[in-house]
Amino acid sequence: MMKRKWIVLVMLFVVPAMLFTVSCAKKQVSTEPSVDEIAVAEEAARQAELEKQKELERQQQLEEERLAAERAVQLQAEAVEREKMMAMNRFLNESVYFDFDEATLDDMAQELLRQKAMWLQDNPDAGAIIEGHCDERGTNAYNLALGERRAESVKTFLMDLGVSDARMTTISYGEEKPVDMGQYEESWAKNRRAAFVLE
Amino acid sequence: MIRHQILCVLFFMFIIGGPLPTFAASYNFIDISNPFLRKTPVAVPLFQADDDDPTAKKAALETKERISAFLEFSGYFTLSDPDAFLEDPSTMAISGSGIHFRNWTAIGSELLITGNVVVLGETAEYELRLFDTIKQKLLVGKRYRSTTDSYRQVARRFSGEVVFAVTGSRGFFDSRIAFVSNGSGSKELYLCDFDGGNISRFTHHNSISLFPAWSSDGRWIAYTTYADTHPRIRIQHIREKRFALIDKPGLQAVPAWVPGRFELAASLSFSGDQEIYLLTGNGKIIKRLTNTVGIDVEPTWSPDGKRFAFVSKRSGNPQIYVYDIDSGRVQRLTFEGRYNTQPSWSPKGDRVAFSSMENGVLDIFTIDPDGGEPVQLTQKQGSNEAPTWAPDGSLIAFSSTREGKSRIYMMTAYGTDQRRLLSMSGEQTNPKWSPNVLN
Structure with a gap:
C-alpha cells in the first residue's frame, strides 16, 4: 500500500514538471529576435553610450572650468592677502625717524605717517602701540621723556589725519631698546625712532 | 638677622672722661674752600686687646682696619704710615697723660685714634678715643657695648664721631x-x-x-x-x-x-x-x-x-x-x-x-x-x-x-x-x- 502511495506522489510531481519543461522550450524559440532587430538595438546602445560619454566630457569640462575659476578666485584672494600682509609688514616695520633731541616730524616722516593713516583706515579693527625710542647719547631719564614726546607727536599727527585717539596708545622706551648697538651716527639715527606694534 | 639688628640698636654709648668735646668750628683743621686738598694726617695704631683672647684680638684688628678705611674713604684724612710709628701700639698708653703726643706730631700725625677691646662672654666692649696731638687734647671718647662680630657697626659709629668732631658734619657712615x-x-x-x-x-x-x-x-x-x-x-x-x-x-x-x-x-x-x-x-x-x-x-x-x-x-x-x-x-x-x-x-x-x-x-x-x-x-x-x-x-x-x-x-x-x-x-x-x- 505504502509503495503505491509513494509512486502516486512521485507521479504527481514529476509529470507536471516534465510538461512544464516542454512548454518552456517552445516559448524560447518563439521570442528569439531577427537579425535586423539586433542591429538596431546595438546601434541604439552605442548611441546611448556615446551620449553618455559626451555628457561626461561636458561635465568634466564644466568641472575643470569651475576649478579654474575657483583657483583664480583663490589666487586673487591670496594676492590680496599677500598685499594685505605686505601692507601690514610695512606698517609694522617702517619706523619714523627723528633728529637728535627732536620730536618734530620732517617731510619724510609725515609722508610715511600718511601711509600709516591709510593702513589704519583700511584696517578699522587694528589698534596700534606707538613706541618712542632714543639713541644712547644723552641721559636716560631725559631720553625717557623725549621718547614719550616722539611717540606723542606721531599720535597727534595721525589723529589730525582722522585716526581715532582710542585706537592708539604710546609708550616710551627712552634709550633702553636700541635696534642697532653701533656707536656711530648711522646707528644712532636708526635708534631715534617711533616704531609701530599692533595691540 | 633680626636679633643682630636689635643688638645693634642696643648700643650703649658713654662719654669717657672730661667735658664734651667742643665742636669742629673751633678746630681749624679744615680749609673751608676745599677741605679735601689738605687732608688731615691721622694715626690709627692697632687697638689693644688681651693677648690670650683671640676673639678680642680679632675684634680689635677688624675695628681698627675698618675705621682706617672709612676715614680714608671720607676724603678728609690721610693715614699715617704704621712703619713710621715711634710708639709700640701694644704697649703704649691709650688714654690720659700717658700719651706721648710728641711722638705722633713728630711723624706728622695731627690726630690719633686709640682703642681697646674687652670681651665678656657674648658681648664686647669697645673703648675708642680721638686725640688732637697738636693741642694734646681728647676730642672724642666713646665706649660701645655690642656683639663681638659687630665691628663694622662700631667702626661706622666711631668714624661718624671723628668726622663730626673734625668737620662739624654728620658724615655718611649710616647711608x-x-x-x-x-x-x-x-x-x-x-x-x-x-x-x-x-x-x-x-x-x-x-x-x-x-x-x-x-x-x-x-x-x-x-x-x-x-x-x-x-x-x-x-x-x-x-x-x-x-x-x-x-x-x-x-x-x-x-x-x-x-x-x-x-x-x-x-x-x-x-x-x-x-x-x-x-x-x-x-x-x-x-x-x-x-x-x-x-x-x-x-x-x-x-x-x-x-x-x-x-x-x-x-x-x-x-x-x-x-x-x-x-x-x-x-x-x-x-x-x-x-x-x-x-x-x-x-x-x-x-x-x-x-x-x-x-x-x-x-x-x-x-x-x-x-x-x-x-x-x-x-x-x-x-x-x-x-x-x-x-x-x-x-x-x-x-x-x-x-x-x-x-x-x-x-x-x-x-x-x-x-x-x-x-x-x-x-x-x-x-x-x-x-x-x-x-x-
Whole structure:
C-alpha cells in the first residue's frame, strides 16, 4: 500500500514538471529576435553610450572650468592677502625717524605717517602701540621723556589725519631698546625712532 | 638677622672722661674752600686687646682696619704710615697723660685714634678715643657695648664721631646707595653700603627698572619699572613686601622724595603733556607743580623742600630750572651748553650737581642754586653722569665709562679723589645715595 502511495506522489510531481519543461522550450524559440532587430538595438546602445560619454566630457569640462575659476578666485584672494600682509609688514616695520633731541616730524616722516593713516583706515579693527625710542647719547631719564614726546607727536599727527585717539596708545622706551648697538651716527639715527606694534 | 639688628640698636654709648668735646668750628683743621686738598694726617695704631683672647684680638684688628678705611674713604684724612710709628701700639698708653703726643706730631700725625677691646662672654666692649696731638687734647671718647662680630657697626659709629668732631658734619657712615645693574640680564635695582660693601639685589622684575629714589626715612624706594609693560613708578618698602602704585596712564618717570616728608614729586604724562606733580607717599596726586608744554622731568629737592630743580626743554634744548614752591616762579639755572640734565641738589643746599654733554661726552658740574658759573668736576674720562650726593654733601657718587663698561665711582664734592666704588658683572648706572639712616 505504502509503495503505491509513494509512486502516486512521485507521479504527481514529476509529470507536471516534465510538461512544464516542454512548454518552456517552445516559448524560447518563439521570442528569439531577427537579425535586423539586433542591429538596431546595438546601434541604439552605442548611441546611448556615446551620449553618455559626451555628457561626461561636458561635465568634466564644466568641472575643470569651475576649478579654474575657483583657483583664480583663490589666487586673487591670496594676492590680496599677500598685499594685505605686505601692507601690514610695512606698517609694522617702517619706523619714523627723528633728529637728535627732536620730536618734530620732517617731510619724510609725515609722508610715511600718511601711509600709516591709510593702513589704519583700511584696517578699522587694528589698534596700534606707538613706541618712542632714543639713541644712547644723552641721559636716560631725559631720553625717557623725549621718547614719550616722539611717540606723542606721531599720535597727534595721525589723529589730525582722522585716526581715532582710542585706537592708539604710546609708550616710551627712552634709550633702553636700541635696534642697532653701533656707536656711530648711522646707528644712532636708526635708534631715534617711533616704531609701530599692533595691540 | 633680626636679633643682630636689635643688638645693634642696643648700643650703649658713654662719654669717657672730661667735658664734651667742643665742636669742629673751633678746630681749624679744615680749609673751608676745599677741605679735601689738605687732608688731615691721622694715626690709627692697632687697638689693644688681651693677648690670650683671640676673639678680642680679632675684634680689635677688624675695628681698627675698618675705621682706617672709612676715614680714608671720607676724603678728609690721610693715614699715617704704621712703619713710621715711634710708639709700640701694644704697649703704649691709650688714654690720659700717658700719651706721648710728641711722638705722633713728630711723624706728622695731627690726630690719633686709640682703642681697646674687652670681651665678656657674648658681648664686647669697645673703648675708642680721638686725640688732637697738636693741642694734646681728647676730642672724642666713646665706649660701645655690642656683639663681638659687630665691628663694622662700631667702626661706622666711631668714624661718624671723628668726622663730626673734625668737620662739624654728620658724615655718611649710616647711608647706603641704590643703583641699577644689568648683570642678571635685565636692569634691576641693587643696594649696597656707602663704601660699596654688602651688595644685595632689590628687584626681581626681569624687566627694566630705573631711577631709584630713597624716602627721607630710608624705608621706601620709589623707582620706575617696566614690570607692568608701561613705565610706571613703584613705591616699594625696603624690607617688607608692601608697595604702592600711581593710578594714572601714560609715562611715570623719575620720582624724587621731598626731604623730611612722605611725599614725592614725579613727572606724569596722563594729561597728554609731561608735567611734574606732587604726590603722597602712597602715590595719590596732591597737586600739579609745573605747567608748560613739553618735557619737564627729573625733579630734585632743596633740603628745605621749598624749591626743586628740574630739567625742561622749554628753551629748545634740555636745561636745568629751579621752581619755587611758595611763589610758583621758575628760573633758569644753566645757560652754558646745549644739554644739561640730571640735576641733584646737595643735602647741604649750597650746590646743584648736574651732567652736561659736549660732543657726545657727559661730564659732571656743580653750580650755585641761585645762579653763577658752573664748576667742572670730571674731565672727559669716558662719560661721567648721574651725580648723587652723600647725605653730608661731602662726596658725590656717579657713573662713568672711563674703564669701558659703565660703573659706579666716587669723588669729593670738589672733584678730587675719584675712584671706583665697586666691581660686579654687567654695567652699573643710576646711583642714588640714601639719607643717613640707622640700621
